[in-house]
Amino acid sequence: MTTRVITGNEAAAIAAKLARVQVIAAYPITPQSPVVETLSAWVESGELPAEFVTVESEHSALTVCITASTVGARVFTATSANGLAYMNEQVWWAAGARLPIVMCIANRAMAAPWNVLNDQQDSMSERDAGWVQLYCRDNQEILDTTVQAYRIAERLNVPVMVCYDGFLLSHTVMPVDVPSAEQIDAFLPPRTDPLQLVDANDPRNIGPVTLADPRTDADGVARPGYMEFRALHHGALLEALEVIPEVDAEYASAVGRACGGLTWEYQLGDADVGLVAAGSLTTQLTLAVESLRAEGVRVGVLGIRAYRPFPAAELRSRLAGKRLAVVFDKALSYGYEGPIAADLKAALHSAEKPPVVFGCICGLGGRDVSPKDLAGAARRAIADADAGVRERKPDWINVRPEGGAR
Amino acid sequence: MTRITELPTTEYVLPGNRACAGCGIGIALRAITKALDGKMVMTVPASCLTVLGGMYPTSSVNVPWINVAFPSTAAAAAGAAAGLRAMGKADDMTVLAMAGDGGTGDIGIQALSGAAERNDDFIYLCYDNEAYMNTGTQRSGLTPHGARTTTTWAGKRENPKDLPRIMEAHNIPYVASTSAAYPTDVYDKVLKARDIRGLRYIHMNTPCPSGWSFDPKDTVRLGKLAVDCGIVVLYEVEGGVFHLTGRSAALAKAGKPLTPVAEYVATQGRFKSMTAESIAEVQSWVDERWTGYLERERTGK
Numbered sequence: 146m147t148t149r150v151i152t153g154n155e156a157a158a159i160a161a162k163l164a165r166v167q168v169i170a171a172y173p174i175t176p177q178s179p180v181v182e183t184l185s186a187w188v189e190s191g192e193l194p195a196e197f198v199t200v201e202s203e204h205s206a207l208t209v210c211i212t213a214s215t216v217g218a219r220v221f222t223a224t225s226a227n228g229l230a231y232m233n234e235q236v237w238w239a240a241g242a243r244l245p246i247v248m249c250i251a252n253r254a255m256a257a258p259w260n261v262l263n264d265q266q267d268s269m270s271e272r273d274a275g276w277v278q279l280y281c282r283d284n285q286e287i288l289d290t291t292v293q294a295y296r297i298a299e300r301l302n303v304p305v306m307v308c309y310d311g312f313l314l315s316h317t318v319m320p321v322d323v324p325s326a327e328q329i330d331a332f333l334p335p336r337t338d339p340l341q342l343v344d345a346n347d348p349r350n351i352g353p354v355t356l357a358d359p360r361t362d363a364d365g366v367a368r369p370g371y372m373e374f375r376a377l378h379h380g381a382l383l384e385a386l387e388v389i390p391e392v393d394a395e396y397a398s399a400v401g402r403a404c405g406g407l408t409w410e411y412q413l414g415d416a417d418v419g420l421v422a423a424g425s426l427t428t429q430l431t432l433a434v435e436s437l438r439a440e441g442v443r444v445g446v447l448g449i450r451a452y453r454p455f456p457a458a459e460l461r462s463r464l465a466g467k468r469l470a471v472v473f474d475k476a477l478s479y480g481y482e483g484p485i486a487a488d489l490k491a492a493l494h495s496a497e498k499p500p501v502v503f504g505c506i507c508g509l510g511g512r513d514v515s516p517k518d519l520a521g522a523a524r525r526a527i528a529d530a531d532a533g534v535r536e537r538k539p540d541w542i543n544v545r546p547e548g549g550a551r
Numbered sequence: 552m553t554r555i556t557e558l559p560t561t562e563y564v565l566p567g568n569r570a571c572a573g574c575g576i577g578i579a580l581r582a583i584t585k586a587l588d589g590k591m592v593m594t595v596p597a598s599c600l601t602v603l604g605g606m607y608p609t610s611s612v613n614v615p616w617i618n619v620a621f622p623s624t625a626a627a628a629a630g631a632a633a634g635l636r637a638m639g640k641a642d643d644m645t646v647l648a649m650a651g652d653g654g655t656g657d658i659g660i661q662a663l664s665g666a667a668e669r670n671d672d673f674i675y676l677c678y679d680n681e682a683y684m685n686t687g688t689q690r691s692g693l694t695p696h697g698a699r700t701t702t703t704w705a706g707k708r709e710n711p712k713d714l715p716r717i718m719e720a721h722n723i724p725y726v727a728s729t730s731a732a733y734p735t736d737v738y739d740k741v742l743k744a745r746d747i748r749g750l751r752y753i754h755m756n757t758p759c760p761s762g763w764s765f766d767p768k769d770t771v772r773l774g775k776l777a778v779d780c781g782i783v784v785l786y787e788v789e790g791g792v793f794h795l796t797g798r799s800a801a802l803a804k805a806g807k808p809l810t811p812v813a814e815y816v817a818t819q820g821r822f823k824s825m826t827a828e829s830i831a832e833v834q835s836w837v838d839e840r841w842t843g844y845l846e847r848e849r850t851g852k
Contacts, residue, residue, distance in 0.1 A: 198629055
């Protein structure tokens with residue numbers, strides 16, 4: 146283990162190298178590009194013995210990962226925003242084909258209009274595609290989570306997106322403990338036992354047309370229909386609720402550091418208000434908590450690491466007895482509200498005396514959000530709750546009247 | 552040139568599949584899989600070939616086959632090749648991408664062009680049945696002038712794009728044009744391509760009874776007629792050197808006029824709205840191309 150001062154993108158590249166990926170395919174897009182530039186240099190120099198396919202688009206980047214993974218290789222790619230959107234068809238394909246692909250997302254705002262800065266609309270918009278989605282709060286988590294993602298993916302045969310905020314983490318240097326190759330080799334053995342078999346001596350037709358209902362094969366054995374495959378896939382995502390914390394614990398034994406499993410908290414135990422978010426915003430929220438606590442407001446942070454599968458039971462348990470949860474989303478389901486806020490409300494529906502949930506929309510297109518802004522939004526939410534408000538439109542943090550918005 | 556009686560007897564396309572009666576793909580796929588002796592992995596996009604391959608959990612082919620998304624056939628082959636290379640298995644099997652004309656020349660051309668520019672190591676075979684046949688005969692960029700499709704009811708107004716020429720422009724080591732009506736020509740070209748490294752592109756005219764409106768018994772006859780008319784030209788470009796092959800080479804050598812396009816047009820329902828004028832237009836287009844091919848045959852360029 147050595148400590149290095151590196152960007153989030155470097156942390157992701159180092160993680161891919163430590164995972165001994167065999168095939169990398171990627172297409173440039175800001176703010177992800179440095180990840181694959183770094184990997185490309187290592188492949189060229191021979192430092193990383195892998196195939197690097199310089200594809201002509203993101204659609205092909207994920208395609209190369211899909212078939213390389215199908216034939217049994219460990220694969221890696223990374224993208225952002227419109228690159229992820231351009232992959233969308235293959236995002237679904239990778240998941241439906243049950244391939245253990247790991248893809249880093251340097252989160253960036255979706256065009257139009259063009260904007261290269263951070264929010265989480267890109268990956269949040271892919272939440273239903275059947276991937277595990279993990280969000281990182283700092284560069285250390287990017288490294289640790291990317292390595293862990295291979296364990297999770299290969300245990301469950303589902304792809305994993307490791308999401309981290311563009312520029313805020315991707316281009317910001319921080320001290321990161323880099324595990325040794327021996328430590329990671331002990332934690333992450335080479336990929337074995339692929340779900341699919343590509344062998345001329347035992348040929349298979351992989352991913353053919355599959356009808357809704359089960360059909361019998363040539364030996365008269367009933368095989369799943371499309372809907373059974375979907376149920377199995379969903380089951381794997383639900384199983385990830387167990388596997389993600391297990392893998393985090395295994396990582397802790399191998400490397401001496403954990404990321405918190407599905408969710409983590411900061412000063413939430415005695416709090417009666419929980420501030421909920423995913424990604425680097427949670428680090429900001431810990432600073433907001435400091436100032437609010439100084440005023441005597443009992444607040445804490447509830448950080449979401451696993452957004453899919455959604456850790457509903459754990460969130461219910463962590464928020465049990467709280468009177469208010471304030472959710473900070475860097476994404477929006479237009480015409481409704483922030484995705485985490487909506488999901489949290491649904492998760493708390495069955496709780497006994499559930500807390501009131503208020504959503505906030507912040508940081509879109511890289512709009513700066515300071516701990517002071519977050520504390521201000523928390524105060525407004527607390528005041529609304531104190532006034533007996535139970536349902537409220539999202540609070541758009543720092544949207545300015547002079548910009549034409551109300 | 553391999554004779555039909557000399558083809559290997561092992562069959563990799565199993566008896567009984569979901570392709571239409573008279574489908575040219577079925578004839579060719581037997582020859583293709585024989586040429587590779589089943590030591591292959593295919594990438595197949597949504598297309599007639601998917602239908603031929605069968606529905607889960609049964610399969611009509613006895614070779615590894617990966618179904619892939621429509622635009623992704625070439626990138627999928629590149630990925631399979633990279634994966635096999637990374638795992639030290641690249642020598643065990645040939646990667647064969649196989650897609651239709653729409654999947655190759657329209658939605659798939661970006662990924663194919665990228666793979667060709669990188670000279671990725673696989674064979675790409677386009678079975679050109681001249682429209683989106685699997686989705687119900689909509690026009691593609693390779694549908695011929697005058698053909699009625701379900702999106703060109705009065706007949707397509709444009710000539711098809713010349714995909715093998717586009718592939719030649721990528722300077723890949725092997726480009727060939729063949730026809731499903733000549734399975735031994737298909738066999739020989741796949742066999743030759745097998746032993747070349749880099750991207751090898753084979754364009755295969757593939758008569759389609761349902762989409763072209765002809766009797767399924769006439770698939771081979773019409774495929775051969777297309778060659779006799781010069782609408783389809785059999786050739787190879789190996790290391791940049793052009794030469795006609797098979798029937799096209801024989802026609803060039805004989806030096807006699809080609810069969811008139813009108814004879815070919817008369818055999819298919821899809822051309823029934825063509826006027827004498829539009830047939831003449833196609834004839835002059837074909838003549839001009841044939842002159843070009845003869846010149847290429849003469850110079851080798």
